[in-house]
Amino acid sequence: MTSLTRRDVLGALAALGLTPALPASLANAEEATTLGSPRPFSFDVLVAEAKTRAAAPYAPAPVRAAEVLETIDYDQHWKIKFRKDHTIQVGDGKAPLRFFHLGRYFKEPVGIYLVDGTEARPVLYAPDFFEIPSDSPARNLPRDIGFAGFRVMEPGGVERDWLAFLGAAYFRSAGELDQYGLSARALCIDVAMPTPEEFPRFTDFFFAASTESTLVIYAALEGPSVSGAVRWDISRGTEPGRKGVVMDMACRFFARKDIARFGVGTLTSMFWYNETNRNRAPDWRPEIHDSDGLAIATGSGERLWRPLNNPPRVMTSTFVDNDPKGFGLLQRDRNFENYQDDGVFYEKRSSVWVEPKNGWGEGAVQLVEIPTDDEIHDNIVAYWVPAKPVRTGDQVAVDYRLTWLSDEPNPPAIGRVVSTRIGMGGVPGQPRPKDVMKLVVDFEGGQLADFGQNEGVEAVVSASSGTVSGTYVLPVVGTGRWRAVFDFKAAGLDPVDMRLFLKAKDEALTETWLYQYHPDQYVATNAG
Template sequence: MKEFQIAILDVECATGMKLAVPRNFISLAILGTLTSSALCQTWEREDVGFESIQSRARDLANKEYVAPNRDSLPAWMNDLTYDQYRDIRFNPNQALWAAEKLPFRAMFFHPGYLFREPVTLNEFTSTHQQQIRLAEAFFNYGPLVAKHGDLPADGGFAGFRLHAPINNPDYFDELAVFQGASYWRALGKNQRYGISSRGIAVDTGAEGVTEEFPNFREFWLRKPDADDTQARVYALLDGPSYSGAYQFKIDPGNVTIVDVKAVLFARREVKRLGIAPMSSMFWFGENSRRKFDDFRPEVHDSDGLAIRMGTGERLWRPISNDTGKLEFSFFDMEKCDGFGLLQRDRRFSAYEDGEAAYHLRPSLWIEPTSDWEAGRVMLMEIPATNELTDNVVAMWEPARTPKPGDRIEFSYRQHWTMDPDPSQADGHVVATRTGIHDWQPEQRTITVEFSGNALNQQSDVPLTPMVQCVGPNCDKIKIQGTTIQSMPEGRWRVAFQIAPTAEGGKLADVGPVELRCCIKRGENFLTETWVHRVIP
């Protein structure tokens, strides 16, 4: 790369291509904003902000939807195998903002393989923006793709990732990845990628319709100042039913915080709109009755859904993969104070997997920062026979489905965390177990273990377990033998049995039942409420 001289108006790139830089853009102030990897681009005066992205989203919604062209890439890109695609790596020396030693860096993903709908990436400052164009100089092509075709003249990227010094002040770790449809993932200190988030969910699990996956078509990455502690990104979303504008403020740390602001414009009515959706993986855990031939005790990115209702009640719903069929759980409320898919079990011995490091996968906790009004949290569990794909979805579904032409605005804060109790219940569930003895084939034993400071405080008032059945089929079972027992490590175990009400009845004839369990001291509730659907 040639030195950039103030007197030169044609910037010559390593590829030999020249880009004209308008004379009125050349100033010492503007030159200071350009990075080495940006010298092959053209800066334009532009006021980039959430309002301008929102205006573009509104314009899209007023037009007929045009799907991205999945055949726009050269054949050699579309035909890349998994191994070939992995053999294309970004050149860290070309990372955006690396040469200026700024607090964040950006690296880009090569288009091709599964990622056939390139997205446009832009860099912007307070006064200017430039499109970042696809170039070979960004990438190192390994031996599996040493002989490849040309890159598109005006090609985009498959996405990007942000880096920041999270674990070590001298090393820029991966902080967040935006790649595929409207998905992103983030990391805090000492975390490994697991759960994913996405912009919106459209008709997820809705009967009689096909789920839509809107795309982030274009991104704007704000060039950070030297003292910035947050990265800022804007995104333009487009899909058959919705267009939208998104703002992300990403604050790295032990817990990485992502503040999300969005405005959607409805093209047409859908059956189900999901706000703040997240996807995770659960194959089996300590609560699983469906066993697999695997050396590991548990395999999952998340082991339960936590909810904090506007009434103050906290819920915990263990994830299950037992029935072999699609399962839905809905939690209606007038106001939601938070929800998320959590990975509570942090013991390495629970997983015994040094490569996947499931004990280091982050939990994702959502807190609304605007009025979401009434609605419900939806949990969808898809049957799985391996750990290769996400099979759990959680999201907020508004009570009122937007109509065509509606404008929908919402915001929320994401916590990518290792905290086992982000809902601040104090007393929280740490394990669910269940089983049947051969000598009691029509009686199922269930144990629920709780942990929390209030449970272990000295008091003359004893702890009291509460177990109840709610909803259909409750008249078909009886709950018996309820006990509470102190366990090692400050845990408290509630154990009980369920059996058919009818004399000589069979558990198999009962059908699914919804159970609830918590611990009280006197009139004070000390724990969140365990809620679980049990197939006796």
């Protein structure tokens, strides 16, 4: 991964088959699969092996046949098809497994093991797992080159995958609405730091026989700064109120050197534009994003909503907390009319919620926003950073639940932000004040619909710099929504952090809207 950028990795993830396929029959692979010799296995064994590796210098295996793999680009990769009759049935067909072929963007193979009790046996790669065209450079690879990753298909012969692991420590699910979008990562290291970001990778996967509703996957992880072991207990729509995909994760990491920024519960998404910055978008579609905001349930019980930005430069926002109840990147806008894309269906992209277990103590949720000029680049990262720095020899144990839904699993019974709009300040029909912008934030839900115009609803607005003026609120006729409106003039060109919520008397009626306003993206459009 050291020669690739984040955009290489995420672009390749989008291009290599993580989308629904055409219907076909599903065959059994018992006779087509060759297994290697068994090895002792348990999660404790996997953790102990990671600890042992971390005590030694990082020694990645050299990439085999690198020159040949380099020639297997997007087009060549698409032509290599997994043979359906080699599908591996885990848990009596409840989790059919298929594999990805190696190529230019995924040159390092992963081990695939099937667990039986206290033993695990490797699935031995052979070229006949794939239909390889006669003129494909893949025919020049060693016959034991290995697999790049895997995907889990729908059971019962449905030709559609709902879970995929491919590249570094990334994984993703189609979630509740059967549409891939953002990705998760086991961890992230040195995101948006002066030094290059590090991409640890899963090196081996172990599949246990699933129960009626749960698929168990284990993985070994390795990188220059860390070794680790991860367990997923994955269920789909089996719990009350949880219709999507639920992943209970146990992560055990061992640092082989000091790590400047160690992020867990990592989510990676894409935000190009929405109703807030639509005026700067060159595309014909009204909105393009996999997620439109970061939601946080703080340890003190406050609910925060931070709309995403496509900033003029890389920005890192830090939300300090103690024992957070959860956070996630959400896609709240589910209206097709606001996207108009019937090819990739942005209105169906999953929201993913991180729910800590056993208390995470002091630290911060960090949000990294990277400028982008297209929808093919995942430019949003959110994760938790412990307050205690991770040093050489440290052991980090993290347990949490990931839920892939259309919304967060337990939305609060308060008003929530549904849109953020920005335009010229001042009053229509009168001279507009120079460099003053009007911000309009709509809230919906909770008790808001029970209040009338003159029943004491107020907007509480603040900004880290600049001047807020002309604040007022009003119900939006016929919708049940309330709208907060205010004018703002920046004191300079530095980013401004804004805060807003609605209250009646001394009771908060809504979550807290947090917004990072970039004056240099707006003042030139409102020069007076």
